[in-house]
Amino acid sequence: MDRLTGIGVSSGIAVGRAVILTQRTEVMRFPIPPDRIEREVQALHSARDLSRQQLRDISARIAQGPASELAALFDAQILMLDDEMLIGQAEKIVREERVNAAWAVHRAYEGLFELFSKMEDPYLRERENDVADVAGRLRMNLRHGARGPKELLSQIDGPSILIADELTASVAAQLDWSRVQGFATDAGSRTYHTAILARSLKVPAIVGLHDASLRIVAGTPLVLDGTTGELVVSPSPEAIDEAQRRAAWPRRKGTGAGEAGPIVTTDGVRVRLEANIELLEDLEYLNEYGAEGVGLYRSEFMLSGRALESVTEDEQYAMYRSLIEQVAPRPVTIRTFDLDERQVSRDQLRPERRRTRPGLRGLRLGLANPDLLRTQLRALVRASAHGPLRIMFPFVTGVEEVRQARAMLTAEASAFGRIAPGQIQVGAMIEVPSAALAADLLAPDVDFFTIGTNDLIQYSLAVDRTDDRVSDLYEPLHPAVLRLIRVVRRAAARHRIPVSLCGEMASDPALVGLLVGLGLTEFSMTPGAIPIVRQVVQELSAQDARRLAGHALRLATAAEIEEYLFDALAASAIQRSPSS
Numbered sequence: 001m002d003r004l005t006g007i008g009v010s011s012g013i014a015v016g017r018a019v020i021l022t023q024r025t026e027v028m029r030f031p032i033p034p035d036r037i038e039r040e041v042q043a044l045h046s047a048r049d050l051s052r053q054q055l056r057d058i059s060a061r062i063a064q065g066p067a068s069e070l071a072a073l074f075d076a077q078i079l080m081l082d083d084e085m086l087i088g089q090a091e092k093i094v095r096e097e098r099v100n101a102a103w104a105v106h107r108a109y110e111g112l113f114e115l116f117s118k119m120e121d122p123y124l125r126e127r128e129n130d131v132a133d134v135a136g137r138l139r140m141n142l143r144h145g146a147r148g149p150k151e152l153l154s155q156i157d158g159p160s161i162l163i164a165d166e167l168t169a170s171v172a173a174q175l176d177w178s179r180v181q182g183f184a185t186d187a188g189s190r191t192y193h194t195a196i197l198a199r200s201l202k203v204p205a206i207v208g209l210h211d212a213s214l215r216i217v218a219g220t221p222l223v224l225d226g227t228t229g230e231l232v233v234s235p236s237p238e239a240i241d242e243a244q245r246r247a248a249w250p251r252r253k254g255t256g257a258g259e260a261g262p263i264v265t266t267d268g269v270r271v272r273l274e275a276n277i278e279l280l281e282d283l284e285y286l287n288e289y290g291a292e293g294v295g296l297y298r299s300e301f302m303l304s305g306r307a308l309e310s311v312t313e314d315e316q317y318a319m320y321r322s323l324i325e326q327v328a329p330r331p332v333t334i335r336t337f338d339l340d341e342r343q344v345s346r347d348q349l350r351p352e353r354r355r356t357r358p359g360l361r362g363l364r365l366g367l368a369n370p371d372l373l374r375t376q377l378r379a380l381v382r383a384s385a386h387g388p389l390r391i392m393f394p395f396v397t398g399v400e401e402v403r404q405a406r407a408m409l410t411a412e413a414s415a416f417g418r419i420a421p422g423q424i425q426v427g428a429m430i431e432v433p434s435a436a437l438a439a440d441l442l443a444p445d446v447d448f449f450t451i452g453t454n455d456l457i458q459y460s461l462a463v464d465r466t467d468d469r470v471s472d473l474y475e476p477l478h479p480a481v482l483r484l485i486r487v488v489r490r491a492a493a494r495h496r497i498p499v500s501l502c503g504e505m506a507s508d509p510a511l512v513g514l515l516v517g518l519g520l521t522e523f524s525m526t527p528g529a530i531p532i533v534r535q536v537v538q539e540l541s542a543q544d545a546r547r548l549a550g551h552a553l554r555l556a557t558a559a560e561i562e563e564y565l566f567d568a569l570a571a572s573a574i575q576r577s578p579s580s
């Protein structure tokens with residue numbers, strides 16, 4: 001029995017087995033029963049076969065293109081796939097430590113990485129990037145079968161307690177909190193956000209446990225006390241019994257299933273929740289979670305590693321048409337390719353890679369390569385004949401870009417002939433500060449706005465999230481971010497065009513109240529977050545939310561805003577709790 005003490009941020013007792021989530025590497029580690037070992041090893045081999053096939057396809061395509069010499073890089077990656085030190089080692093870890101395959105791949109990769117980074121030969125040292133790439137591909141293909149933390153957790157027997165290095169809202173929102181009894185994070189007291197999250201989810205939680213996610217072995221029994229901040233590792237059977245008696249915490253309902261019907265706040269404000277989609281396979285979640293449409297389809301994901309030029313108009317048309325038909329009569333918003341120049345003709349785009357570079361990207365890149373943009377617009381115009389479609393341009397920085405793009409779209413629509421001009425709604429993503437500040441100038445040229453907070457935060461705060469030295473400063477609650485959102489919302493209202501928000505902020509149950517208070521009523525988010533966000537909205541009074549936002553906007557720092565939200569949430573939880 002071992003006791004770790006952190007800061008209790010959401011009261012209540014939780015009892016369960018440890019599930020470890022390491023978000024830095026996006027890998028979840030959990031124990032598997034002996035009878036699942038063969039299945040896990042099989043999954044590992046299937047992921048290797050799929051990866052090999054993908055790499056062969058890429059290599060063959062590249063060998064025929066202008067940069068044919070790059071094909072050898074992928075041939076080298078294929079060889080790595082068969083290296084005993086990667087797959088062989090991962091298999092050994094699965095068998096000996098009885099953990100899931102994705103985690104075993106991660107561990108094997110770390111061993112190899114260390115080996116490569118010690119090498120003198122610069123050529124060999126550079127190969128560490130290829131190893132990272134191969135391991136990432138394997139993990140992605142393994143994930144494809146398991147589909148994220150929610151499904152992974154559903155494979156675990158019995159109640160669990162989540163131990164994470166940090167817990168982002170979008171992951172938290174996708175977990176089934178009827179199965180996860182509580183959570184604890186390594187991240188420290190500074191992260192008030194985790195506290196807000198825990199309270200809005202109504203689960204016992206501790207923060208500031210430093211290295212608990214490294215020290216605790218997956219599957220270990222735990223007792224978590226969110227009031228005292230104490231986490232007992234491997235408690236005695238008596239301690240478990242006692243904790244179970246005390247664990248009569250009023251649990252939130254399961255958040256798995258979607259309900260039908262319009263979503264309204266307690267004072268009757270209608271809120272629309274749509275889904276962000278990257279892959280057609282994700283559409284199956286639309287009905288399950290009750291999405292009212294697709295608010296963001298990130299079209300660049302259809303390339304899945306292929307060069308942009310190689311995707312034909314017909315191929316795009318078939319894909320968009322299928323998307324529209326599957327979602328109809330609900331609307332689909334397709335965003336034109338959001339790539340940067342590195343990704344146009346090279347195999348650089350992987351779903352797990354985030355773009356961080358400004359420069360020639362998004363709509364700018366499309367306008368600089370008009371033939372490619374025109375091809376996409378033609379495919380979209382043709383597809384729009386099959387259901388309600390909205391087209392959205394990414395990374396807009398000013399009015400000229402939108403006007404040029406719209407003119408191209410009008411020309412394609414006229415040439416097609418079967419679509420009346422104006423039949424397709426055209427919107428701008430507001431994700432660069434210049435677009436936010438000039439939203440009133442942009443509004444007359446578009447039919448709708450969609451606020452992309454992921455980039456808006458990054459560019460307004462000058463913080464590259466992948467740079468460890470500053471990633472701490474990435475603050476969704478920074479006063480400047482909230483003000484930019486308000487500016488955009490007001491410009492949209494003045495020009496009577498709809499505005500939605502589709503960044504990660506939308507899937508954060510702790511922030512929904514604030515966003516509704518800022519006047520937003522349309523959100524698009526990762527599908528799994530819809531049930532929990534719906535629940536929060538339905539318990540919310542828009543009038544109270546407006547008061548909350550009004551006060552938050554007068555505060556000077558993100559930390560003050562977080563603290564204020566936390567206190568407000570705690571106060572409303574007390575008001576709601578029965579007066580026993």
Ligand code: PEP
Binds near residue numbers: 453456503
């Ligand atoms: C955003 O920037 O908030 C957004 C939704 O776009 P992406 O995450 O695809 O950059």
Ligand code: MG
Binds near residue numbers: 431452454455
């Ligand atoms: Mg963006």
